[in-house]
Amino acid sequence: MASGKILVVDDDRSLLGLIRMRLESANYVVTAALMEEEAIEAAKGEVFDLSIVDLRLVQKDGILLMEQLHRIHPDMPVIILTAYGTIESAVEAIKKGAFSYLTKPFDPQEMLCQIERALENSRLASEIKRLKGLLEEKYDFPNIIARSEGMQRVLEVVSRVAKTDSTVFIHGESGTGKELIAKVTHVASDRKDKAFVAINLAAIPETLIESELFGYEKGAFTGAIRSSKGFFSQAHEGTIFLDEIGDMPLSTQGKLLRVLQERQFYPIGREKPIDVDLRLIVATNKNLEDQVKKGLFREDLYYRIHVIPIYLPPLRERKEDIPLLVEHFLRKFRLQMKKEVKRLTPQALLKLMLYDWPGNVRELENTIEYAVAMTQEDVINEDLILQTEGAVSQEALKTLKEARDAFEKSYLIYLLELCKGNVSKAARLAGKHRPDFYDLLKKHDLNLSEFKKPE
Numbered sequence: 001m002a003s004g005k006i007l008v009v010d011d012d013r014s015l016l017g018l019i020r021m022r023l024e025s026a027n028y029v030v031t032a033a034l035m036e037e038e039a040i041e042a043a044k045g046e047v048f049d050l051s052i053v054d055l056r057l058v059q060k061d062g063i064l065l066m067e068q069l070h071r072i073h074p075d076m077p078v079i080i081l082t083a084y085g086t087i088e089s090a091v092e093a094i095k096k097g098a099f100s101y102l103t104k105p106f107d108p109q110e111m112l113c114q115i116e117r118a119l120e121n122s123r124l125a126s127e128i129k130r131l132k133g134l135l136e137e138k139y140d141f142p143n144i145i146a147r148s149e150g151m152q153r154v155l156e157v158v159s160r161v162a163k164t165d166s167t168v169f170i171h172g173e174s175g176t177g178k179e180l181i182a183k184v185t186h187v188a189s190d191r192k193d194k195a196f197v198a199i200n201l202a203a204i205p206e207t208l209i210e211s212e213l214f215g216y217e218k219g220a221f222t223g224a225i226r227s228s229k230g231f232f233s234q235a236h237e238g239t240i241f242l243d244e245i246g247d248m249p250l251s252t253q254g255k256l257l258r259v260l261q262e263r264q265f266y267p268i269g270r271e272k273p274i275d276v277d278l279r280l281i282v283a284t285n286k287n288l289e290d291q292v293k294k295g296l297f298r299e300d301l302y303y304r305i306h307v308i309p310i311y312l313p314p315l316r317e318r319k320e321d322i323p324l325l326v327e328h329f330l331r332k333f334r335l336q337m338k339k340e341v342k343r344l345t346p347q348a349l350l351k352l353m354l355y356d357w358p359g360n361v362r363e364l365e366n367t368i369e370y371a372v373a374m375t376q377e378d379v380i381n382e383d384l385i386l387q388t389e390g391a392v393s394q395e396a397l398k399t400l401k402e403a404r405d406a407f408e409k410s411y412l413i414y415l416l417e418l419c420k421g422n423v424s425k426a427a428r429l430a431g432k433h434r435p436d437f438y439d440l441l442k443k444h445d446l447n448l449s450e451f452k453k454p455e
Contacts, residue, residue, distance in 0.1 A: 004049035004119055005029045009039040009065065010081065011058045015104075019052065022108045028115075036065050043072045050118055052111075055082040055089055055101075063093045070097055074449070075125065077118035081106070127159035128152075130188070144184065145325050147413065148318035154181065154310055161308050162188035167260070169305055170283040172312030175360030178283035179243060181310060186239040191279055194238030197231050202244035209252050211268055220269025232265060232276050239279045245305065246286035246297060253298045260304050280305070315357040315364060319406065322352055323414030325361060329368035341372050341380060343418060348382040350407050355386055409444040421452035 006028050010016045013034060020030045031048070033039040036059050043051075051069055055062040066078045077099040082090040090101035099118045102111055128146075146155050161168060162185050170178045179198060186196045204212055211221075215230030231240060242248070248256065259265045260280065264273040282305050291297035315322070326344060334341045344352075348371075357363055371384040411430075419425040427437035441448065 003027055003029075005031070005046070006115070007031050007033065007039060007042055007048040007051040007069075009033045009036070009051065009057070009062070010054040011035070012054070019111075022111065023115075026112055036060055039065060040068060040072075043069050047073060048076055049122065050099075050115060051076055051078045052102075052115075053078055053080055055080050055093065061089075063089070063096055063098075066093065066098060067096065075122065077122050079111075079114055079118060124156055124159055127188075128155045144180070145321045145328065147324060148313070148321045150313035150318050151321060154312060157308070157310050158185050158188065161185070163190060164308075165279050167279075167305050167307040168281040169307065169309045170281065170312060171288075171309065172283075172285065173314045173360055174285045175362030176312040176314060177361055178285075178312055179241065181312065182239075182241040182243075182281045182283065185281060186241075186279070189239070189279065191238050195235050196239050196241065197235040198241040198243065199231050200243045202247040206249050209249060210255065213252070214255065214265050215267040217267055217269035220267075224269070227267075230267060232259065232278070233267075233274060235276075235278045237277050239281060242280070242282045244284060245282040246284040246288055246291055250296070250298065253301050257298065257301045257304060260301075315360045319353055320410055320413065322364070323349065323410050324417055325364055326352065326368060327414065327417050329365050330372065333369050333372040337372055339372060339375075340378050341375060342378045343414075344371075344380045344385075345382060346411060348380050348385045349411060349414060351382050351385045353407050353410055405444075408440065409446070412440060412444060412446055416446065416448070416451040419451075421448050421450075423448065 006023055008016060008019050008023070008030060009032075010019070011034055016032050016034060020032050023030045031042050031046075033042055036057055039051075039053075042048075051066075053062040053066055053069075057065065062080055066080070069076065069078065078093075078097070080090050080093045080098045080101040081104060082101050083104050090098075090103075093101060099121070100114050102114065144151065144155060146152055158181065168182070168185055170181055172178060182198070183196060186192060199213070201209065211228070211230065213230050213232055215228050215233055216224050218224055218227045242256075255265065259276065262273075263277065264275045266273050288297050288302050288306075292299045292302050326349070330341060330343070333339075352364070352367070359366070367386060371380045374384050375381075412426075415426040415429055419429070423434060423437060427434050430437060432440070
């Protein structure tokens with residue numbers, strides 16, 4: 001059932017009353033305003049989930065009012081009402097931050113659908129922010145570096161499924177951060193106060209996997225001088241994360257399938273089963289469909305674990321995140337090593353941007369750790385970055401304009417993050433006049449408000 005507080009602003013009293021009636025019949029709490037001043041005062045007095053604003057008002061246009069409302073509630077979605085002849089202005093409103101527009105006369109059902117979409121988008125955005133805050137609190141990681149579209153999609157999936165108990169299947173190359181996403185999913189779930197048990201199956205000898213996962217009773221085999229709780233017992237009521245699931249031997253795959261089907265298992269040497277209540281998250285860098293075809297992975301287990309797939313893109317597909325990751329790793333290692341290393345030179349950053357990153361985020365972290373350890377200055381130059389031969393990949397064979405634009409945008413992001421959105425500082429570091437710097441921000445569609453942080 002619909003719910004939420006909505007502010008409606010229109011100088012047509014009849015239309016205002018009609019909208020109010022429609023929304024209240026859909027169980028929304030509505031505040032109606034005929035005048036712009038009423039709307040501003042209402043917004044200052046309480047938090048609204050959404051606002052509907054007419055494009056043509058008595059004293060000012062709806063776009064200006066929307067901008068004033070956003071200064072009070074930056075994250076509040078706004079739907080613009082417009083006449084047919086002013087659709088071009090409505091499109092301009094969307095460019096300036098409106099969620100969508102409705103053309104008069106509008107279909108009431110379409111209005112309700114747009115409101116539901118706007119509120120759902122708003123909830124997802126809030127959930128993503130919450131996930132980032134949880135990660136910072138639990139893992140001393142300021143946020144998930146997710147400016148790229150691919151990582152934004154990952155966070156959206158996590159925000160949708162975290163509260164469920166569905167099995168999550170994370171796949172991606174080594175070093176992309178699969179365990180990190182598993183931890184975030186756990187921390188954002190209702191099981192967050194229970195155990196998170198992470199196991200790298202590739203690191204456990206095949207002869208020990210069953211006893212490690214399911215435990216054993218005293219005397220079950222030579223050397224079992226006492227009973228041992230396995231990882232599944234340790235994860236009871238919490239989350240178990242099985243990394244490198246593709247390396248699990250076939251003999252153990254059948255036992256895992258039984259656990260997922262029956263929610264119980266037998267420790268080695270025990271005649272009675274143990275019931276278990278947990279959430280399963282698995283990860284792999286292998287193509288399990290190919291493993292199934294080769295007979296190395298059970299098909300029935302594959303379909304049992306392949307419920308909520310999450311693909312983690314490799315770093316070469318999310319290069320706009322590199323400047324942010326660099327800044328995060330710089331903060332981490334200058335604290336660890338007690339060295340005042342401020343930043344990378346533009347040439348060093350360019351070298352990072354042109355590299356293909358076969359080892360992904362883990363390789364980038366190692367690269368920055370090496371550079372911080374080795375530098376004798378407060379700025380890291382390109383000589384300390386990727387010293388192996390052939391470090392610059394075929395990415396360098398882009399057209400000159402493509403390579404220049406990609407680097408320029410990433411460099412601007414790096415500067416703005418470094419300067420916390422302070423344009424004067426960023427322009428000074430870039431050797432640009434403020435007007436020229438603003439032109440560059442406009443060229444690459446960068447929003448200053450996304451970078452501003454409290455000093």
